[in-house]
Structures are given as structure tokens and as C-alpha cells.
Amino acid sequence: MAQEVVINNEKKVSFLVVPTQVKKVVNPQQIKNMFELDFNDRQTDDVPISYEDKLFMTKMKEGVYKPEEHYEMPLPLKNENVRFENKKDLAVYRLDRLKRKLKNDKKYYQDYVKSVQDMITHGYAEAVPAKELARADGFVWYVPHHGVYHPEKPGKLRVVFDCSASYKKQSLNSHVLQGPDLTNSLIGVLCRFRQEQVAFVCDISAMYHQVDVSPEHKDLLRFLWWKNGDLDKEVIEYRMTVHLFGATSSPSVAIFTLMKTADDNELEFGSDAAKSVKNDFYVDDGLKSVAYLLQLKLSN
Known part of the structure; x- marks a missing residue:
């Protein structure tokens, strides 16, 4: 909206006036709470936890x-009595598509081939024992998979299991609990990282693969692969022995286990170490800073 102002009865100056409207008034206490939220990583006392999240935590603590x-x-199955269609049609179809791409x-x-072989070598995957191949109690599921290159690490391929793949309106992800968000606040981790003079970083290698799957659930993580990675050889049934990269429950399971590790080893390694594991990790990346005097003492 334009507005004219007369100066000394001679000169007119045009101003552009933009009307404004305040929709919400924020008081100082609200601002204070907003900033404090960034540094309080887990406000479980203030945020209601859902029934499914409570069920997830119960299953983790008991299992x-x-x-x-x-x-x-x-x-963390929603229903322990669920029964799956023991069919591998979808996995076979997806494997045929993968074969064409590999060729x-x-x-x-x-x-x-290297990625799958590494999983087998490290014990993250195993061939299904012959006596268990014909298991027919409705507790077997085949997970299709595909390869994805890391955008920041050229040449590094990660095998991703498609736990959302649906067969007859069923998928693995549809039957597992996602769990609560147990991840630390990134802002909180970064700000603590800048508190002291000496900083260091670390990471957990293959974080999800550091958590084994309970034996009774391994057959829900079957997948198909060629013997020795040779596309002209027979297809063998394998199963994962660890939690999958691709399962909706894996992030919460991994972080729950990390916190459990800190609690269980606090007496041996000290409360400072346990506190650091709990507060200074953002998923699998650890960022820690210490005072110079502490660093000098350690070096001596």
C-alpha cells in the first residue's frame, strides 16, 4: 500500500507501507523451553509414550x-502368534531381476558379491541348515534384497534388505514394532562436542550387525543367493543372524542395545564412560570433547 507525505508544502515522498499482522505472541518462557529442548535428549517424562512403544520396550527388556x-x-513382533505364508515366490522373482542387473x-x-561374502565371513549371515529348510510352521519369511552405493563413499556397496516387500498383503515391516525414537538430539551432541578444547570422533562399525537376532526369529530373515556368488550355480537359502539394515525396528533395537551396553559395563569402565556412550553418540557416530588438562594427564 503506497502512502504520500508532504514536506514543507512542496515535496511529496512516496513510501511503500506493508501491513503486518502478528499471529502469535511468544512469551520468554516459551523461548527458554524451546532452547532447552535441544539439549534435553530424551524427555520421556513429558512426552506420552504410545502403547506400541511400551510394548516394544517390554519386549526388548524381557528378550x-x-x-x-x-x-x-x-x-519386536506385534503378535508372537502371527503366521507367515511360507512362500518364496516374491524372493525368487526379485532375485531373477537382480541377476539380470548383475550380468x-x-x-x-x-x-x-564382495558385500554378501563379507556378511557370511563375519557371521552376519549363514546358510540355512539342511534339516531346517523344510520348516513349515508359518514362521519363515524370505526378504528380497538389492545393492545401494554409499553417496559419499564411491565404490562401497551396501546390501539393503527390502523388509517392506509385500506378499499377499504381508511384509516383515508390517509385523514388527518400530519402537520409540531413542536417538540423541543432534544439536545437543554437537554442542557438547564443542564444550572442551580437545575433541575426537569415533564410530560403530556396522552398528545394526553388532546386534544378534534371537535364534527363534532367524528364519524370518531368510534370503536367496547363489553358491559362492556364481550366477550359474544353484540358489541357496541363507538367513541373517543379525538385525537388518532395512527393518523398521532396527534403529530402535540398535540404540536400545547401545544404552544397555553402557548400563551393563558402567561398574567396569566407570560412570564417565557410560555417560559418554549414552549422551555423545548420534546413532553410530560418537563425538566427544575433553579438557586440555585431562588430555595432558592421560598422555603422561
């Missing part, structure tokens, strides 16, 4: 087991 080096965690792209094929 966690540590026989040796790694924790075993169950798949047409030599580098993709080589990287894919």
Missing part, C-alpha cells in the same frame, strides 16, 4: 540376552 560377545535381541554391470556384480 535381551548376552551369551558371549554380542547381545541377542528378538524381533549387465560387472562392477556392480563384483561389489555385490
Whole structure:
């Protein structure tokens, strides 16, 4: 809206006036709460937790087991009595499509074979024992898979399991609980990272693969692959022994296990170490800063 102003009865100056309207008045306390929210990573006391999230946490606390080096965690099924169609039609169809792509792209094929072989070598996947191949109790599921290159790491291919793949209106993801968001606030982690003079970073290698799947749920994570990665050889049934990259429940399962690790080892490694594991990780990336004097003391 234009507005004219007369100066000394001679000169007219035009101004452009933009009407404004305040929709909401924010008081200082609201601003204070907003900033504090960024540094309070888990406000579980203030935020109502859903029934499904409560069920997830109950299943994790009751199902966690540590026989040796790694924790075993169950798949957080919504219904333990669910029965799956023991069919691998979809997995076979997707494998045939994958085979065509592998044959047409030599580098993709080589990287894919290496990735699958690494999973088998590290024990993240295993061939299904012959005596269990014919399991027919409705507790078997075949997960299709495909390869994805890391956008910031050229040449590094990750095998992603398509847990959302649907067969007769069923998918693995539709039967598992997602779980609550247990991830630390990124802003909180970064700000704590800048508090002290000496900083260091670390990460958890293959974070999801560090959490084993409970034995009774392994057959829900079957997949098809060629013997020794040779496309001309027979197709073998494998199954994952760890939680999948692609399952909707895996992020919450992995972070729950990380927090469990901190709690269980606090007496041995100290409260500072446990607190750092709980507060200074954003998913699998650890960012920590310490005072110079502490660093000097450690170096001596």
C-alpha cells in the first residue's frame, strides 16, 4: 500500500507501507523451553509414550540376552502368534531381476558379491541348515534384497534388505514394532562436542550387525543367493543372524542395545564412560570433547 507525505508544502515522498499482522505472541518462557529442548535428549517424562512403544520396550527388556560377545535381541513382533505364508515366490522373482542387473554391470556384480561374502565371513549371515529348510510352521519369511552405493563413499556397496516387500498383503515391516525414537538430539551432541578444547570422533562399525537376532526369529530373515556368488550355480537359502539394515525396528533395537551396553559395563569402565556412550553418540557416530588438562594427564 503506497502512502504520500508532504514536506514543507512542496515535496511529496512516496513510501511503500506493508501491513503486518502478528499471529502469535511468544512469551520468554516459551523461548527458554524451546532452547532447552535441544539439549534435553530424551524427555520421556513429558512426552506420552504410545502403547506400541511400551510394548516394544517390554519386549526388548524381557528378550535381551548376552551369551558371549554380542547381545541377542528378538524381533519386536506385534503378535508372537502371527503366521507367515511360507512362500518364496516374491524372493525368487526379485532375485531373477537382480541377476539380470548383475550380468549387465560387472562392477556392480563384483561389489555385490564382495558385500554378501563379507556378511557370511563375519557371521552376519549363514546358510540355512539342511534339516531346517523344510520348516513349515508359518514362521519363515524370505526378504528380497538389492545393492545401494554409499553417496559419499564411491565404490562401497551396501546390501539393503527390502523388509517392506509385500506378499499377499504381508511384509516383515508390517509385523514388527518400530519402537520409540531413542536417538540423541543432534544439536545437543554437537554442542557438547564443542564444550572442551580437545575433541575426537569415533564410530560403530556396522552398528545394526553388532546386534544378534534371537535364534527363534532367524528364519524370518531368510534370503536367496547363489553358491559362492556364481550366477550359474544353484540358489541357496541363507538367513541373517543379525538385525537388518532395512527393518523398521532396527534403529530402535540398535540404540536400545547401545544404552544397555553402557548400563551393563558402567561398574567396569566407570560412570564417565557410560555417560559418554549414552549422551555423545548420534546413532553410530560418537563425538566427544575433553579438557586440555585431562588430555595432558592421560598422555603422561
